[in-house]
Amino acid sequence: MNWLKNLFKKKKIVPPQRQKIKMEMSNISEAILSHLKMKTSGALLLTGDWGSGKTYHVKKHVFPVIEDQTEFIPIIVSLYGETDKTNIAQKVLFAFFDKKGEDSNLSTGTIAKNIKNFTEAIPAIKKYVDVDKLITGTGDNIFKFLPHDKLLICFDDIERMSSKIDVSDFLGLVNELVENKGCKVLLIANEEEIDKGISFKEKTIEKTIHFHSNISNILEDIVDEYDVEFKSYIIENKDWILKTLNPNIEDESDQKELKKSFSNIRTLKFAIEHFSQPYFLISAEKDLKDELTQKQLKNIWVFILAVSIEFRKPNNISFNERKNIDIQTTSLSDIDFSQLNLMDHTAEDASEETEDQWSYSKKFKKLYFNRLSETYIFHPEIYDLITSGKTIDSSRHIENLEKSFNVVEGKVSPAHELLGNFMHGYWKFSNDEFSDKLNELLVFSEKGELGDLISYLNAGVYLLGFSDLFDKSKEDVVNKLKSGISIFLEKTQLNYAMITQLEMTSGHFNEENLQNIKTFIDESIKLKEIENDKQEAIRLEKLFGEDIKALVKEFLPQHSDIRTPDKPIFHKFDINAVKTAVGNWNAEGIMDFTSLLKIRYLDTGFSERLTDELDFLENLESGISDIDFEQKTISNYTIQNQLVSRVAECKKRLNDHKNALQQTL
Structure with a gap:
């Protein structure tokens, strides 16, 4: 039973060989250490914006300091979505087990199993401990098993507890741990987001620490886990990356929103992870010391940062919903030439009053690219990686990159x-x-x-x-x-x-x-x-008569999820060429063309632009009526059972559009 003895005995602290902490002990670490050393009558509150790195900082920097310089055992318990107050005690116990298990290679499950076996072997223990309640966390005896005088319990995500738990009731539990159990308690939360605030704060919270993230240090921490080459690139370009994270913009509301986004560590980690992939692809193909390559990588970073922020916002851009940021436009000159009367800025201001896909696209470029005087470039392969996890096609990505930068013989035009x-x-x-x-x-x-x-x-x-x-x-x-x-x-x-x-x-x-x-x-x-x-009509008319499969292939959309308007052109085909062609197609070609009609006229929101092609569909019907269906062939069968009804559907759709347009005139 050495595992049980080792679990609850006080451990002699021997400073482990840890990675050297890059920064000197921060004010936060000092405040928490001071709290642990003093006789206290309340909890310590660490408050800051969501995603600003409070929890990350506590785990990464504060816990190692506590473990190296004190005998306290720090544990952290997230209350995110917690609906039952009685479960909190169980979480605390299991967090303690997991912490102790780090030194004994014991998991929570192993410890729980051994406790059950131990009490079965020594039934007398059951007289004093309700083991089932200990394991399930529903009894009052749980906290009795914890070393109260040397335990720091950190409760995280208080503001994200379920509304089924009253914050005041939870704080009552905190007060019980501090005053009656002798525990040290650290609360980690965004105080501004706690519903109705913290009641009786003066009785429960002894001191409040306001967390302000140091993006420079956090950036180094994040890339510390990456390949040496990638880490070196980030550190060498840190000043420029930090510039992209500076929310300096005239509009105060935009500045506030950018500051909140740029200080979200989860988003920053998300962006860096996705930046590492195109970085390694480019480093394998190009010289990273080349000035053009450096410009391309910086542009890619700004794009990834922007898309990462917007993608992680609810009900925003997605793999299918791009809000026109994929419409590639060279950045407009953003220099104020109003005195020269060359550019109309009032038109832009008026257009941005109403939120639509175009105004979103303009604001997206203004916030993330114009702010840095960076040319806007849409990187399709990277966008798909961020929004859907789709692997980057290296050759296609490099090709698009060179084209976007107007590269001629390896250099920018x-x-x-x-x-x-x-x-x-x-x-x-x-x-x-x-x-x-x-x-x-x-x-x-x-x-x-x-x-x-x-x-x-x-x-x-x-x-x-x-x-x-x-x-x-x-x-x-x-x-x-x-x-x-x-x-x-x-x-x-x-x-x-x-x-x-x-x-x-x-x-x-x-x-x-x-x-x-x-x-x-x-x-x-x-x-x-x-x-x-x-010229195009002449070429396509020839394909229509000689190779219908090739024609269908040309008109299929490149992306099934993204459609751009089709341009009317079939109505320019010669009437006799249309009538003659349909009787010469084989069954496979007929089925392919039948599918194209559905895609072109029925499965799109742009078919109202194709009303001129009604003449083409009528000529097609006329050609079908000239076919001798007495001949029993698979082609004739396919025309009668597939193509005829599809042509009728498409005609109806275009006629509906035509009639609707006439009514508006």
Whole structure:
């Protein structure tokens, strides 16, 4: 029975070989040690914001100090969700067992089993101890088995107890432990969140310690458990990471919210864990000392931090609900050119009054990226990792990363690098070089070397705003920007994201010359779309007649959970080509096309945009009616039993949209 003897006897304290504590004994440790040494008549309260690291600090830093410098045994009991006051005593006992078991390799279950065996072997003990009550924690004898004079009981998550337990009743238990049992008690809570506050605080709480987290030390603690390489990277870049955790922003409510988010240690640990994965993927492929790689990693960290915070908030972004933060847009110039009348800031302010997906996306970028003058980039592989645990596809992630940073032959495009320098601090240029830099930016723009349309508008902000500083007329600047835009559009494939970017920014540029450029872009896109649609319709019409499976594959959405609007194009097919094709398809092709009709017209919220394709569906019906169904083939059977009814469903859906639109006119 040595296990029982060893369990309850006082242990001679021999300082163990622990990891050296990085910080000197904090004020919190000193306050708690002082409390343990003094004769006290109340508990000690450690209060601070949720997630600020109170419990982490107590376990990581305070407990080792107590165990090394005193004979006290510190144990911690979480009251999170606790619904029955009588269970608290059981939790305390088992926490004590677990603590003692660390030295004896004994678990709570082993100790409980041995107690039962011991009392069976010596029945006389049953006269004095109700063993069943001891094990189940429902009796009053539990606390009698604890070394009261050398025990520190820490009750955590008081504010998260179930409402079935009255806080006053719990504090009565604390008072009993302190005054009558001689225990030392530490309460860990966010006092502001305790319903109705702490009643009779002056009788129960002797002193209150306010916890303020030291993010720098906590950051080092968190990465201490990681690979040496990753740990070294974090420590070397600690100053910059701490800058990203500084909630410095003009709006007070936003600043308060950011401060709360950045001080949440659980979120910080969550972000660092997810950052480690792309870090190791990139370190295996790229030189970490390269300036571009360093910029990419920093951008990824800001993205992970932002998504981690927002994802962990209730009813917020998720794997399926992205609230338009996945619509990639080059950051708008956030320099205040209001005096130059180049950008319309009132439109932005008005749009943010109403919470919707676009305003959420704008605020997301403002809080986490514009605040740091960091270009916003959406990293799809990383987003999926955070929100669904999906493994990062390394090659795809690197490819997207290089594309997002406008990398040409391993380096950031000089045009974008220069524009970025203007956007993130044009005042950093010297007087001697400013004119030359403006000329360089104009040359890049005129040659069509900027990689997206919004960048031409952003370049226009600086080129027009400072036109008098580099001896160029505004008319000359506008014409050169238009030339560059034409070159860019000539070599660029238009897509939905590109059009959406322009729609999002339409209210930001109200100066006459910028509006002129914006109108030119819109008209150029329309002309390009007309020509593209003509060529695309010819290509797709050929597939429709010769390889229906290949056509279906092209129109299937890339992500089943994320849909962008389909563009009407089938109505441009030649009538005779449509009628002829359907009679030549095999059964497999017919089933594939039947499935596509469902996806395109029935399983989407954008089918009202496809009403022009009613003509195509009617031509398809006409072609079906010309088929000789007297021939008993599997293709004919599939058309009659699958395709005919599906075409009718789709026609009805589009007709409903068409009728609804006519009623609104």
